[in-house]
Amino acid sequence: ANAEVFDLKPGMAxxxxxxxxxxxENQGSFNVSLSCDYQTWRSRMTNGAHYANGVLRRWGAPVLPADRAPMAARAALWGASLGLRRLGLVRTRLESYERAFELGDEPPPPDKALISPLAMR
Structure with missing residues (x-):
């Protein structure tokens, strides 16, 4: 209910x-998203805690939300996440996502370019 809406034009982010x-939400056109992030040890532990919590939740175990867990608990969950990933117990769902578009062979005309030339400067 408190959402902010941003209508972006080419070259905006x-x-x-x-x-x-x-x-x-794409409004009837193709969208290209770029995700960039950097990690600190703190964010790495939080990411691991989210991953481990997701596995534990699927197994029916109670979990403490990662953002409320003490740092020692986040560190333990991060360690658990490394083992869980290595064991391959969680399968990716990327293959099950249905693609609702087809890529063409021709580039778009200049007036329909995906990235504004101004954004390239």
């Missing part, structure tokens, strides 16, 4: 804090 809720 928007950013939000790590792990903040967000939703992208």
């Amino acid at each position: 928007v950013a939000w804090p790590l792990h903040a809720p967000h939703r992208i």
